[in-house]
Amino acid sequence: MQAAHDLDFQNARGDQLETRVTGYATEQFRLPQYSVALFAGSVGPRIHIAPDLYPGLSIKPYVTGAVALLGGSNYLNAGGAGMSLRSGLIPRRASSAIPVFRPIRQYRRWRLATSSPAT
Numbered sequence: 001m002q003a004a005h006d007l008d009f010q011n012a013r014g015d016q017l018e019t020r021v022t023g024y025a026t027e028q029f030r031l032p033q034y035s036v037a038l039f040a041g042s043v044g045p046r047i048h049i050a051p052d053l054y055p056g057l058s059i060k061p062y063v064t065g066a067v068a069l070l071g072g073s074n075y076l077n078a079g080g081a082g083m084s085l086r087s088g089l090i091p092r093r094a095s096s097a098i099p100v101f102r103p104i105r106q107y108r109r110w111r112l113a114t115s116s117p118a119t
Contacts, residue, residue, distance in 0.1 A: 006046075013048040018060065033071035040066035046086075056088020 001024070007017040025037040044062025051057075061083045068076040 009045075013051050015048055016046050017043070018046050018062075019043045035069075035071055037069040038066065039068075040064070054088070056086070058086045060084045060086070 001022070003021045005019045007019075009015045009017070019041070020043075021039075021041040023037075023039045026035060028034040042062045042064040044060050046058050046060045048056075048058045061081070063079070063081050065079040066076070067074070067078075
């Protein structure tokens with residue numbers, strides 16, 4: 001599932017606050033240790049640069065984060081910041097001008113049991 005919301009700042013340049021959220025979950029009834037859930041989001045202002053000279057040119061600094069669960073336990077947390085650049089040459093396509101910085105914290109407190117020992 002994905003959701004997006006753009007809040008217009010009502011200024012002459014057309015700047016806005018962009019919010020994006022993504023979620024995914026699956027439940028395994030026979031093997032619950034393989035149930036997976038992922039939630040991620042980002043938020044940041046889209047700032048138009050010189051709209052009179054370069055229509056469609058904008059920059060967006062943003063913060064981002066993600067959480068992953070495996071078997072009902074926290075498996076991975078990630079958060080960071082980045083920046084994207086959009087031009088009017090290719091509408092609605094963003095290219096990353098600055099790489100995203102995302103520190104990751106991984107949890108491995110679970111064990112995956114695939115079969116019982118042979119007797």
